[in-house]
Amino acid sequence: MAEIHLPEEHKIQHDRLLPGQSPVLESGHTFGSVTDKIASIVLRRPVTLGWALGLFICFAGVNILGLAVSYLFFKGVGIWGLNIPVGWGFAIINFVWWIGIGHAGTLISAILLLFKQSWRNSINRFAEAMTLFAVACAAMFPLIHTGRPWLAAYWLFPYPNSMNVWPQFRSPLIWDVFAVSTYGTISLLFWFVGLIPDFGTMRDTAKSPWARKVYGLLSMGWRGSARHWSRYETAYLLLAGLATPLVLSVHTVVSFDFAASILPGWHTTIFPPYFVAGAIYSGFAMVLVLAIPIRRFYGLQDMITERHLDNAAKVMLATGLIVAYGYSMEAFFAFYSGSGYEKFMFLNRAFGPYGWAYWLLITTNIALPQLLWIRKVRQTPFLLFLLSVDVLVGMWFERFVIVVVSLSRDFLPSSWGHYVPTRWDLATYGGTVLFFFFAFLLFIRVMPMISIFEMRTLLPESQVKEEVAAHD
Numbered sequence: 001m002a003e004i005h006l007p008e009e010h011k012i013q014h015d016r017l018l019p020g021q022s023p024v025l026e027s028g029h030t031f032g033s034v035t036d037k038i039a040s041i042v043l044r045r046p047v048t049l050g051w052a053l054g055l056f057i058c059f060a061g062v063n064i065l066g067l068a069v070s071y072l073f074f075k076g077v078g079i080w081g082l083n084i085p086v087g088w089g090f091a092i093i094n095f096v097w098w099i100g101i102g103h104a105g106t107l108i109s110a111i112l113l114l115f116k117q118s119w120r121n122s123i124n125r126f127a128e129a130m131t132l133f134a135v136a137c138a139a140m141f142p143l144i145h146t147g148r149p150w151l152a153a154y155w156l157f158p159y160p161n162s163m164n165v166w167p168q169f170r171s172p173l174i175w176d177v178f179a180v181s182t183y184g185t186i187s188l189l190f191w192f193v194g195l196i197p198d199f200g201t202m203r204d205t206a207k208s209p210w211a212r213k214v215y216g217l218l219s220m221g222w223r224g225s226a227r228h229w230s231r232y233e234t235a236y237l238l239l240a241g242l243a244t245p246l247v248l249s250v251h252t253v254v255s256f257d258f259a260a261s262i263l264p265g266w267h268t269t270i271f272p273p274y275f276v277a278g279a280i281y282s283g284f285a286m287v288l289v290l291a292i293p294i295r296r297f298y299g300l301q302d303m304i305t306e307r308h309l310d311n312a313a314k315v316m317l318a319t320g321l322i323v324a325y326g327y328s329m330e331a332f333f334a335f336y337s338g339s340g341y342e343k344f345m346f347l348n349r350a351f352g353p354y355g356w357a358y359w360l361l362i363t364t365n366i367a368l369p370q371l372l373w374i375r376k377v378r379q380t381p382f383l384l385f386l387l388s389v390d391v392l393v394g395m396w397f398e399r400f401v402i403v404v405v406s407l408s409r410d411f412l413p414s415s416w417g418h419y420v421p422t423r424w425d426l427a428t429y430g431g432t433v434l435f436f437f438f439a440f441l442l443f444i445r446v447m448p449m450i451s452i453f454e455m456r457t458l459l460p461e462s463q464v465k466e467e468v469a470a471h472d
Contacts, residue, residue, distance in 0.1 A: 028302075034456055065432060076148075080425050088407060098141075102279075110239075126440075135183065139180065140432060180254075189239055196222050196232065197453045256271075354405045372387065
């Protein structure tokens with residue numbers, strides 16, 4: 001291949017960065033090196049001891065999840081810590097937490113694509129996979145929360161029947177079914193369509209006949225012709241356009257589960273935007289929890305640069321401030337409304353039996369993340385990793401406080417109760433966490449975790465071609 005000499009103005013454009021800002025792709029790469037580095041992780045890199053050990057631990061967790069769910073089906077939801085009045089416990093807490101984590105993948109892929117943000121190219125692929133696995137974990141809880149999943153399907157999904165008996169369509173719980181299933185379907189299609197050109201590259205790069213057959217089947221006859229690229233870009237943009245409003249709608253609908261009720265602490269109009277911001281907050285935290293070890297263990301610091309970590313940390317900081325605004329508005333509404341029940345709810349959250357959980361979430365969700373204002377913290381992967389874990393813990397406790405504290409003390413003191421999760425609650429939740437990482441570890445070994453063809457578009461050679469074509 002003839003060497004391409006860049007005109008001076010193109011070199012200047014490629015290197016135009018703010019002082020102290022890292023590029024989205026370190027210099028020195030070519031089309032071939034980008035392909036080889038990403039594809040070799042799947043096709044040629046041997047299985048490491050760390051990966052095998054991690055997979056074994058996660059597989060053990062999947063078995064624990066299977067055991068906990070099997071026992072649940074055998075005995076019923078009485079094995080959980082649910083009681084009267086706390087009829088919603090870990091199941092709804094974990095459902096909302098997992099759905100929130102699933103937001104960042106589609107946000108990075110769809111919204112940043114429409115806004116032409118090139119820094120998404122290094123992290124969108126595994127963020128999309130993260131979304132799918134998180135939605136799968138979330139979907140488990142509505143199915144198993146009755147203890148009889150075949151009955152849950154009967155109550156939730158409309159189907160033709162001679163009795164004309166339908167689900168209650170005025171219930172936000174039914175809206176959840178349609179919102180989450182639509183979001184999961186569009187996210188899956190968006191993820192798969194984005195993989196097709198890379199499946200073609202893997203098919204052409206693989207040495208093993210079996211790998212060539214499998215990737216050839218998945219690539220659906222991709223040849224990289226102009227017609228293929230034209231249709232691909234049309235389909236990808238259409239899916240991005242469909243997915244973008246879903247990012248906002250899914251967690252808004254989930255927040256209606258609470259906001260449509262009359263329970264103090266739930267019945268508030270600020271829940272939809274504050275739930276969406278919290279979802280993006282926890283989703284980006286999970287992206288960093290995955291990205292920081294990946295770039296370290298697979299030597300991808302030149303593709304997932306400090307620029308990506310810095311940008312993700314800034315998004316976390318911005319959404320964290322929106323969440324802090326939501327907390328302050330909840331306190332304001334409690335006192336400004338003049339409702340004694342709302343005022344008691346807030347005081348009970350802060351100083352009641354679960355006051356420790358409230359102050360823990362304020363510390364982890366609001367106080368500690370303020371360290372992200374410091375550039376040195378944003379650009380230090382270890383500190384950023386710790387803060388991301390901190391945010392994930394804080395967002396889980398936010399859901400715990402909303403669900404449990406409001407239910408445990410409602411209007412009548414005679415109906416008050418106390419909720420304590422059992423070992424089966426903990427086993428089910430911990431099992432879904434390890435199921436998530438089990439699926440993710442398998443993903444990074446069988447599919448390109450970074451988009452090969454989108455990384456090529458970051459090279460100066462591709463920019464020259466695009467500009468020349470546009471000029472012609």
